[in-house]
Amino acid sequence: MDNKKVIIAGAGHGGLVAAAHLSANGFDVTVIERFAQGTLGYDWTDMFEKDCFDFCGIELPKNANYVKVPESVFVSPNKKTKIKTEVLSPITNVNMDRSAIYDSLIGFALEKGVKFEYETKIISPIVENNRVTGIFVEKNGKKETRKADLIIDAAGAFSPVRSLLPSNLMIENEFDNTQVFETFRAFYERDMTVTPPDTDWNVYFFHLDKPGISWYECREEYCDVLIGRFNKFGEQDIKQVIDDFKNEHPELTDKIIRGGQFAFIPVRRAVGKMVADGYAAVGDSAAMTVALIGSGIANSMIAGKMLADVVIENNGKTDVKTLWKYNVRYFKEINADICSLDKLREMLCTLGTDNLNFLLNKGVVKGEDITAAIKEGGIKLGIKDLIEKATKGISDIPLLLKVMKTLNEGEKLSKIALSIPEEYDENKVKMWLSEYNC
Template sequence: MSKKIVVAGAGHGGIAAAALLARKGFDVTLVEQNEEASLGYDWRDCIQLSCFEETGLEPPPQSELEPLRNLSYFNPRKTVCIPPRKECSSVSMMIERKFLVQHLLRQARESGAELRFSCRAKGAITEGTRVTALETDDGVLPCDLLIDAAGIDSPVRKSLPAECGVLREIAPEDTLFTYRALYEDTGESADMPIYSAYFFHCGNKGFNWVFRDGETVDVLVGSFGGITPQIVQTALADFRTDHPYLGERLLRGGAYSKIPLRRTLPQFVCDGYAAIGDSAAMIEPLSGSGMVLSIRAAGYLCDAVEAASTFSRAELWAYEQAYFRRNLHHILHSDMLKDVLMQMGEKNIDAMFEKKVITTKELNGGKQTAADLWHKATGVLTTPSSIPALWPMVRRSRTEPRLAITLPKTYDAHAVAAWQKAYAAF
């Protein structure tokens, strides 16, 4: 008899895993609290197509993709604008979120996964530290493996006993609270970059953007720790001064959501359980991108599940190991930069932009020259208040290669626990 796998939540990684595992002959049921038609945000986001190639999933058709526009970055008091890279990114493409969800759901359905909508997951049922079933509004679904793709606030992750070792709560200070909306374009002209991003915009700890895409004006307001309508209104009013084409009429979106802007959880499996996507904080902490990591993770999970017999924590280490082996450097680097920017505060970020410590090379990549390093050294030394935020970066840069080298190849409880402790302390 084939093994029973239940997926809680139609997160991207969960749907991708359902498709891949059903294709391999597992008996897969996915439960999602919402109706199918309402799934996916009402806007476009960026994705790298390599994740489809890596997992063997069908990529979205070219007709649904548009090249990603590169961002220009402003410091908090808007005295410096770091221009975008000249060329558009060839690896990242914009896609409608609703289309992407449907594209993945179709593959899951065609592979034979059972999809149940309007069915809310309440929590995991456990025997000791082993997850044995999912409790839903419609009853209990026993399973050999429960895949948790229910997002940042997953009730499944939150219901696990502490002894399972998976972090249950994602702290508000590690969460970017967002408002995203598409407004009408008034047609007014303004000498501003079409895709402008702001750090600590209007004094708010976070990251905002305004993007004129030719048809609408796309606005993101992102705030650490919490967001209020007042924060959103202040940002919109300021944007309307600098970007007069930003109209008042809301055309799409207008939704509040959350992004777990922290490095991926140190442990995201236990006996009979594996988290994927936002429920495991599989996010690039600086950009807030999570779709690629989630879809890639579905590939690692599928490989680990195929090789497993009891879905024990030890067997599922292959999933965590593959995830960290492939993505560790990127996640840690991005986490470090995010922490430096957020801990520095707006005055220091202003100084770093103005004194060319933060340049296009930090934000867009590029080789540093001797002159660049000179600017950075003098910039930092003449801004002593920035040093407490920068100093941990020196220590963390030294730890990072060690974490990559010491990642255990096979499961050894002591070695894995030591590695996870070092990773958590990074």
């Protein structure tokens, strides 16, 4: 494989995993990243599933530690209803800094012989005869070309590679503003003289009547605040959220001790077709996050390993028919289980706070429903469940019917994801995409 060149466009988590495994198997791999060395990763601490590191053959960062996952509490917009539910497993999760994850992945890639080119801005793809053959970059103020047998797009939700691919490649170029959260997250100093009323992970739907979510968690060292919205927001909006949280959580102060950064996170179903001749998308570039929630590092890392395995198993072939096997594997093993949540996102975007309050306050949506949605990728209802929800929602039949329709569409979407054509045939893939993207 010594003559096979691979470029990773952007140092995303999945791209770094793919880079390391391809380089270890004889490919000439270069990661091109716009930011400077040592500056990658938000100043955030998160919980991650240990299994994804095991799957990728990567050791956990040294500062990773197992944590007890707090109770998850979902709060209605009017705060009249708080639903407790267990979302994450307390056994397989570890707590670690995002910068530590990057240090671990970059160290793993360097160990395998991957080269890095920092402070290089990616401008657009190079496409010749319907094949992606490279990328245009800007280096030291000059436009340059970088050619390769395979471009792995790990450049994020607004990737300049994916967004400028020609339409005949059938890869979605843009995500609309209801499919991406603008997210602010910061860790605030905790007033240690105040006993917190709870240490739950509180998730607020349509907080302060704004489409999106906010969360609050009191930890031993700090108070964790996240705001995710479909629309742009600024400092005044953040202040309103903090002031509102202070009313319920008096231990919260105004002083930011870590974080304080904005990020754009896809909260939609994965891109249907994520490969072309000489091209494969991974991570946020392919929207590999969990819809509504935005968590996606584990999915991205696993997908990076899947992609590398497909290329290696097929002797370095990078045509669309070969790379489609990666597309299929990701859909069958991961995306089919979580894509139905995207139908809930679509519904919530049009629901409004009054309707959401009704569903939560009346008990039409319960803790086990939210658990099923997040852990299993959808809400599964039997006849008894339907009768119970119909009884509780009888005063608003049109809304109940809308919810039932959404749940049916979510289940249908999962089945469509599983029905992805096993072999690449352009006409069959085009027909399948028309169903999946509906």
